[in-house]
Amino acid sequence: MDPKLTMFISLIATSGVFTVFLCMYAYIKRKEIPGAYTFVIYTATEAIYIFAHAFEMASSTLAEVKRWTILEYIGIGAAPAIGLLIVMQYVGLNLSRSKIAALFVIPAITFFMVSTNEYHYLFYKDMYFRENVPFPTTDIVIGQYYIVHGAYIFGCMLAAVVLLLRRWRQTKKAYRLQLVTLIMGQFMPMTGAFIYLMGITPYGIDPVPMILCITSAMYIWAIVSTRMLTIIPIAKDRIFESMREGAIVLDFADRLVDFNGVINSMFPGLTTDTLGLTLDEAWIRLSGRPFPVLRSQDGAQEEFSWRAADGKEFYYQTRSSVVRGRNGEPIGSLLMLIDVTEQKLLQDQLERLAYYDGLTKLLNRTEFLRRSKMILEQDLIGEKSTCILLFDIDHFKSINDTYGHDVGDLAIQHVVRVEKRLEADMPSVMIARYGGEEFVMALPACSLDEAILLAERVRAQLAAEPMSGSFGTIAVTASFGLTQASHRGESLEMLLKHADMALYQAKRAGRNQVQVYDGPVEATFSTSR
Missing domain, CATH: 3.30.70.270 (Reverse transcriptase/Diguanylate cyclase domain)
Incomplete structure (x- = not known):
């Protein structure tokens, strides 16, 4: 095998390993990650595409290439649609089951068309080995349905990028790093596919599997450094920030996911640096002791006092409620903090007058x-x-x-x-x-x-x-x-x-x-x- 071909296949295999790791991580952490199963399927389809492409490049006959191409299109067809679905979940757009099913109509047809291409040649009219290249690579003469499939793939990835870019201004600085990761995870493969279709890649090799090596590494880095996946905003920002009460969003593991501006004014020491910590860990940083209110029951109400840096004492009433996912499963909790200092002082005053x-x-x-x-x-x-x-x-x-x-x-x-x-x-x-x-x-x-x-x-x-x-x-x-x-x-x-x-x-x-x-x-x- 040509050394250059070996290098390309090795890069593609490395990309596949990274993607499988992401898939396994999401499955292991499925109880802590909102939408974990969607991400598991997404990385699994990408892994199928990557490894199938590696085997395709190692094939020596057109018959072998065609067999691996059929398997390859399980990933090529489904992954962009699943990626768009993940992005929609991230930005808070919930689709009904019928609309989700509609996203996969084109990928299903694509897989059928590739599998039966020998009977109609609507996907590609011909497949052949390129000439004048140092190692065997294949090319195709595209058919009518290939255009439909390509437009759909680019449409999904472009829609995902647009949705994420529109979210930029509304996203807090603490989340922009993971937002950039998600944007690049959609934009780079889209760019690579476009360059490939333009025919300007070296030796006519599809660069997308190798680009997925980079995006997978970015995902892994983002998971470690920004706790991406385990810290996904689950509250609507506009409503969230316009609330008069303080609001703290916790994930399934009681970690801080987000809090609104009212919380910043109540507790100035609670900064975005504490995102990803458990509420007790963040509160120990803030006051030296765990959060003073139990959060075990949905709808529970309790009160606690807080002494500010200037010595003034405040009283807050907390109300806890469970945040549920699309299917009703608990994915976190919302803690509402209401300033009841005036009412408490009035109550104390009335008590003093009475007693x-x-x-x-x-x-x-x-x-x-x-x-x-x-x-x-x-x-x-x-x-x-x-x-x-x-x-x-x-x-x-x-x-x-x-x-x-x-x-x-x-x-x-x-x-x-x-x-x-x-x-x-x-x-x-x-x-x-x-x-x-x-x-x-x-x-x-x-x-x-x-x-x-x-x-x-x-x-x-x-x-x-x-x-x-x-x-x-x-x-x-x-x-x-x-x-x-x-x-x-x-x-x-x-x-x-x-x-x-x-x-x-x-x-x-x-x-x-x-x-x-x-x-x-x-x-x-x-x-x-």
């Missing part, structure tokens, strides 16, 4: 009573003791009368600040503003000795920290009344009454002290607290 005191930001009386009843019920079931502590500011009326109600409000806030510092040692303590200058604490699962110790610490710290301001320095002390629930199941109202009695005992005894309820006493109380 918290405006001046001190402590629980108000109503919410304290509701929660304390629940604590008592739980401690009673668990046979634990709960302590109730009431305390109020000594001589508060005198502070208001002397300095005004503004300073009286400052005295109330001063007491809360001191108490909050000491409360850190007992995080289960619940404190509320009971009314006016009076405060109340519920101490769940707390012994009486522990409660006395906490009350004494608060009392002593208040006595040691007078309040200072433009009004001067004012000593702010408080009196405390403490009671403990027994296991007889006293009501909260009864416990509060007992704590109030102990508080008045502290007032009668000189104020600035802690008294524990030890039974009812007869007393006449002063109106000045």
